[in-house]
Amino acid sequence: MDLDLTEEQKSWRNLARDFAQNEVAPLVREMDEKGYMPPELIQRMGQLGFTGGPLPKEYGGAGMDYVSMALVYEEIGRVCSSVRGFLAVHVGLHALCIRDWGTEEQKRKWLPPLARAERRGCYALTEANAGSDVANMESTCRKEGEFYFLNGRKQWISNAMEADVALVFATSDRSLRHKGINAFVVETNAKGFRRERMTEKQLGHNASDHARIFMDEVRVHESQRLGPEGAGFKVAMGALDHGRLGVAAGAVGVGQACLDASISFANSRVQFGQLIGQFQMIQQIIAEMATEIEAARLLVYRAAAQKDQGKRNTTETSMAKFFATEAAARAANEAVLLHGSYGYSNEFPVERYLRDIKGYQIYEGTNHIQRIVIARAMLKGEGPKW
Numbered sequence: 001m002d003l004d005l006t007e008e009q010k011s012w013r014n015l016a017r018d019f020a021q022n023e024v025a026p027l028v029r030e031m032d033e034k035g036y037m038p039p040e041l042i043q044r045m046g047q048l049g050f051t052g053g054p055l056p057k058e059y060g061g062a063g064m065d066y067v068s069m070a071l072v073y074e075e076i077g078r079v080c081s082s083v084r085g086f087l088a089v090h091v092g093l094h095a096l097c098i099r100d101w102g103t104e105e106q107k108r109k110w111l112p113p114l115a116r117a118e119r120r121g122c123y124a125l126t127e128a129n130a131g132s133d134v135a136n137m138e139s140t141c142r143k144e145g146e147f148y149f150l151n152g153r154k155q156w157i158s159n160a161m162e163a164d165v166a167l168v169f170a171t172s173d174r175s176l177r178h179k180g181i182n183a184f185v186v187e188t189n190a191k192g193f194r195r196e197r198m199t200e201k202q203l204g205h206n207a208s209d210h211a212r213i214f215m216d217e218v219r220v221h222e223s224q225r226l227g228p229e230g231a232g233f234k235v236a237m238g239a240l241d242h243g244r245l246g247v248a249a250g251a252v253g254v255g256q257a258c259l260d261a262s263i264s265f266a267n268s269r270v271q272f273g274q275l276i277g278q279f280q281m282i283q284q285i286i287a288e289m290a291t292e293i294e295a296a297r298l299l300v301y302r303a304a305a306q307k308d309q310g311k312r313n314t315t316e317t318s319m320a321k322f323f324a325t326e327a328a329a330r331a332a333n334e335a336v337l338l339h340g341s342y343g344y345s346n347e348f349p350v351e352r353y354l355r356d357i358k359g360y361q362i363y364e365g366t367n368h369i370q371r372i373v374i375a376r377a378m379l380k381g382e383g384p385k386w
Ligand SMILES: Cc1cc2nc3c(=O)[nH]c(=O)nc-3n(C[C@H](O)[C@H](O)[C@H](O)COP(=O)(O)OP(=O)(O)OC[C@H]3O[C@@H](n4cnc5c(N)ncnc54)[C@H](O)[C@@H]3O)c2cc1C
Pocket: 089, 123, 124, 125, 126, 128, 130, 131, 132, 133, 155, 156, 157, 158, 159, 205, 210, 359, 362, 363, 364, 365, 366, 367, 368, 369, 372
């Protein structure tokens, strides 16, 4: 068993680390306070090949393997969850879904501009009454001749305000539940398609754009349906397998950032005449944090490697998402405590890590849902094989 990274993987990691530390980190506090992501950062991720990610080179992608993708997300997540979140949605939930399910014509049309970040993508699944229970969706698609007409509402859609293209899920027959769902690639300037920024104060991911989408008789040609009629649920779940890996990798980054900050603080803060890092209780926190983050990292790389080998990875990816986000949440919680009152203000970044990590436990399937996915596979004897 060889757990070393290849030279190519190291080079993607180093490129992402340089970008995150030198180009994102100087802006991150202002982005968090103002709730804004500079478009230049997204263009830059296009130039660097991050938005092309694992898309094939023939469609303008970078052709990176999934381990490299995880490394890129980890490094960016270590600095800013909003920028990492943009990437996971644009690439994992949107572009990779078109790669997996698109016709040749759809791939040639949509993927190159997405890969170069000239166009932005979002993924519109969640509704007011359909979160975990996707099959309960109320947005409808009505077929007339070669066109579908979409009606309904979506909420919590990341990247939506700035997106040029949305992957929209709607049902042709609610009584069919999962089997009635279709997926469409919809241009956001289509007539009847409206977006509204969610203005409610949110806990974290302050620089992300979250919106509600309203569809009123949005006309889409049948050539914009992704996958066969009725396959929308499978399209949605396939996308989540990609997206969850990005979330898990980003969580490793958040956990690592908590560890880095905690070590630095423990090595500089003096109380009772000694560095707090000399207290055994502080050492215990650091030891547990370091070990959990390392375990999470290995689960993420393992799920990514399974993908690279073309093996089924739904359970491994769910395990990685579940464990890495829980481990990072514990790390963020402990990191704030370890910083005392300094951790409670934005003088140090750990309070942002604590706010941001909560979202990781919720989106792309809450961690309750990940437990269900894992347990079902285990009970059927379909767990990880060694
Ligand atoms: C920051 C952020 C970004 C997001 N971005 C997107 C996006 O880009 N696109 C998109 O489509 N959606 C997005 N979402 C929505 C997200 O995917 C949903 O919030 C999530 O799937 C949960 O749905 P819900 O909020 O409706 O909660 P619910 O499904 O109502 O769940 C409420 C609670 O019940 C639990 N629960 C539900 N069913 C079960 C069950 N069977 N067993 C045990 N417990 C259960 C849940 O775990 C949760 O604790 C985003 C959400 C957030 C917070």
